[in-house]
Amino acid sequence: MSRRTLAAALTAVSAVLVSGCTTTLAGEPVSVFADPFRVAGMPATDGPTGLRPDAEAPTRVVIGTDGGEDDTLARQAISDIELFWEGAYGDVFGGRFTPVDDVYSWDANGFDSIGFCGTDTYALVNAGFCRDDNTIGWDRGEMLPSLRRAHGEMGVTMVLAHEYGHAVQFHAGLVDQDTPTLVSEQQADCLAGAYMRWVAEDNSPRFTVSTGEGLNSVLAAVISFRDPLLSEDDPEVGVDEHGSAFERLSAFQFGFTDGATACAGIDLREIGQRRGDLPVLLEADESGDWEVSETSVRAIVDAMDIVFAPANPPQLSFQPADCPDARPSPPVSFCPATNTISVELDELAELGAPPEIDDPMALAAGDNTAYSVLMSRYVQALQREHGGVDLDDAEAALRTACLTGVATTELSRPVVTPDGNTVALTAGDLDEAVSGILTNGLVASDVNGESVPSGFSRIDAFRVGVLGDVERCFKRFD
Template identity: 75%
Template structure:
């Protein structure tokens, strides 16, 4: 998100994620079975075991070039399970018989064992993939799978292999061909993996379990970890092998999880374009997209929101703690309805917005907009107060806040002027930072007491409703 004078030098602004700052979780019973904040795509949001069962069904597949270690055992169990799902669901969707992939192969990216995958040496290949020519699936057991398991558990590994198997399904069913855009193929595969994960969450898998709260949150984190890197407009990699942002890939996964396999074929360039809308995709040349978190930048963001939403009584902004008679603090940014005041703990907001460094290739997005999106969410609580007729301290309010923050995100993706002549604009990567924060700490999707719902899936879904909709839609959906 950049802040820049209308005339003069450009100052970069962006966003970050801090996992240690988190909201609490609301408990209770929702009022409608059709719009239940305590459900996940029609399923109860429940805690429970996630990962391989203690007594899983035996694997039906063998792995070529295996070292007989734990990673290959997890891989072949995952593929065996994914194939059982497709055996049960393929013919009902595609009106033909399912054909499993020919072989599975593993390698150690650090090894010198002359293993080849799809005609290439596997040395240094930290990846998993589907090879169309040989109709086989392979993975790196030395670096990739261990990193996925450390970061996201057994189901992070299974998610990636379900995505790769999705490519096999696409070609076999005729959903895509070799001329299909990579962006479409990748997001369809995310969607197909989502349909499989729904089957696991419904307790139909003989090998794995998946809770719909923290377990599903970990799977979504794995999806986010494989987002495209943020590129500048002059980067030579622009448009090459594009897979999609975290926002886009999580959305595709959620389509499959919610609506099943049949939803995946509807993902094409037109649909992706509609979902992407005017959200920024590339950074301007020589820009990082990061803006230092200072009193001035916070004031500029609030001023830009005033420009976009024009409330009759704009909220006051304070950097000093004060008592609030009708809401508990939710640092680093709190909103007090009684005084219509947004209170910012600037040092803690800076920490939330700091960019984390990671070299494991499977991490969440971090940056300044994880912090600024929380600030935006508290502003949108003020908008709810002015709207009237809604409660600000329950589960519906938490998801409504996420939804309205999505609306604000879309508005700030265009230049927003401030009274002193500056502009605030979201940049490429900012939305992914917001999505990562929504998943891990839930602050953007919390009520005025900082309480959220247990499902990151539901929080992100509410945010997407706002990104693709407007204020009226948020108030109607989360009333």
């Protein structure tokens, strides 16, 4: 018996972004519980995202600035974030908002003699809040330009909203010197989400963000700051832990959906409940990778048969889909009429290939970017067998994402297949799945490969499944 795993290492690597794989559904929502065309109660729309052309003038002075484009953007972001908290802080935490004392900019590539938090800023490619002197600073030489190239102007704004979240949580008494980093980081993600909701509601005089592609870019920035994947014998385990992409996205979405009041509820107990038994570290003997092949695809389908035990399991084909009642959605398609999953193996392998370029601002990529798509087509067969639901509408798209989340949790526990493989998703798989959901939407698409407009809604549906069960998915997306 050989052991196989389905995850690829998640050290800072470049994602293979797949575009044009899905189309966007149009029409009217059919569920009062989960509207596919709304994002946390807001319409899912595309439009301008970033600094407004008529933006209100910044109010903050930045120490050490070169006056360039990136510092101007960051200065506007800090000014805007402070405007939000001036209005929101008292209602949420009581008392008056206390802004940071100073704001710093430095060039990590230069020798400009700017210090930050008692540290020499040469080669300091970072942004942060300094509790010691109540200041915020950032690197304009490497970090901000990289963020802007990868995730746009709102990617920069998101990171600074997170750092300002640390200032807010400290002054509000949510954290102290003994608070675990994992808790303080995810609270700050949540507080940044509350600010982004304010911007999305068109309250900001400086920035705008659409709830479609604009918010997707913000989520991509959150993913890019996930923890690297470690094995259980790595000496860095437990040191400065921030959380996986899945966890940090969840925290951001709590703030965006429920506001800043939700952020105080994030503690070790709450994070532990979200993690459940999901793997966080690779076992010592795990490579974290399983090459996409006919063998691996068959093993995963066999494992799904064992976990879900359908009365009429879907058939597996490695020929292009030829289906009378659904359009192909390569690299994996499900045909309801024949109850067949068709896999275009070369394309699936390309989707799941580890990245070749090291990019610290990239999304997660690897084998479970592909295997999650395979699982999504299997759960469409489960919906067919369940009956009473459509397979070709927006509700089906989100139900598919939800049920794929259920499958992900189920396969995090080893399943021994008839051919002797042990199929087990490992640490990092969730991050690869949510990255794929955000970039190509295939996991959150209907039987025709059509997805809903908002990556936020797609990931939210997936999380419902990861933390829930089959029954919950059918009730939520009926």
